[in-house]
Amino acid sequence: MDLRIFTEPQQGATYDTLLTVAKATEDLGFDAFFRSDHYLKMGDVDGLPGPTDAWITLAGLARETSRIRLGTLMTAATFRLPGVLAIQVAQVDQMSGGRVELGLGAGWFEEEHTAYGIPFPKEKFGRLEEQLEIVTGLWGTDTGKTFDFQGEYYELKDSPALPKPAQEKIPVLIGGHGASRTPRLAARFADEFNMPFGSIEDSERQFGRVRAAAEEAGRPADAITYSNVLVVCVGKDDQEVARRAAAIGREVDELKRNGLAGTPAEVVDKIGRYAEIGSRRIYLQTLDLHDLDHLELISTQVQSQLS
Structure with a gap:
């Protein structure tokens, strides 16, 4: 896992x-650093100092890390023209030495489009499909x-x-509950399918x-990697779990x-149940980016128990 x-x-x-956080991710032995692609805060937070652009961020990290994979969950198809996106992602892949992955979604948060003057089309799924055809088609052209x-x-x-990525094929991630x-x-397009914030039962059903669908399309189902994204809150004991939950404004239960919340043993057990239904990768949604001790605990007490 x-x-x-x-x-x-x-x-x-x-x-x-x-x-x-990305350097800690690398130093602590995690597989990758991913980020969302949003321009507006959500919920009761101030969001200061304001948004950062996903692909500008990843370009910087590409030059300041050496091992971890880098990518998005998910880049919004409404934010960028597909030809421009193909250039951006290929360039960041070159800058990283071939460590980039592209998560691409339709886009859904209308308010951030309104806030920054980005068109928010009614028909988004068809646009996403064409973007995937174009981006992968551009990279695949000799x-x-x-x-x-x-x-x-x-x-x-x-x-x-042009340009071409450093990798022979940049992994493409697609996700959702549809x-x-x-x-x-x-x-048709995914190297990885990601189930966002889904229960074990819902994830098994969607996988x-x-x-x-893959088998119907004549593709081996196991050619796709299946993954989950889940908020993480781990503590060495119940008191530390409660403190970390309070810091992100959530209830422990x-x-x-x-x-994925609780002691390391509890979290390892739940990860094992996701593994049993075919999940091979967990994206740990880390909401307190200043709590690096949290990442160290997960690395030494959770990741160390997973093979």
Whole structure:
């Protein structure tokens, strides 16, 4: 089971804070550092000093880390034109020496679009599908050849399809709870399918849908990696769990139901139950980015018990 650190910088984080967390992620042996792609805070937080851009952040981290994978959960298709996104991600992959992964979603948070003057189209899923076709098509075009695309929302003609990523193929992540369109899209494009904040039962059901869609598309179901993202709150004892839960404005009982919360033994046990239904990777949503002792505890007392 891979453990990855997942951050929500729109809730309030500077680049320097994210760099500190990313370096701790690397030093403590975690597999990857991922971040959300949002421009507006959510909930009762001040969000200061304001948002940071996902791909600018990852470009910086690409030069200041050496081992960990870097990526997004999820880049919003509404934020960037697909050709521009393909260039950005390929460049960051080059800057990292081939350590980038792209999580791409339709975009959903209308208020952040309104706040920063970003169009928020009614039909987002069709745009996402075309973006996936274009981004993967540009990367997959042989050097010296051109790429053309004619869709309902985007048109490319005689694109040189450059630059190329450092990796032969950048892993593409698709996720969500949708019962039909999302599994079909994952079957076509996903190297990894991510279930966000889902129970063990809901995750098993959705993984089954993706597996069935992959097989129907003529693709081995096991060609896709299945993963979860869950909020994490670990303490060496009940008192420390309660303190960390209070620091992020959550209740312990709710976190134990809906996330990974409790003592290391409790969290290891719950991770094992996700592994039993086919999850091979957990993104630990880390909400207190200044509590590096939390990451160290997870590394030494949780990650060390997972093979």
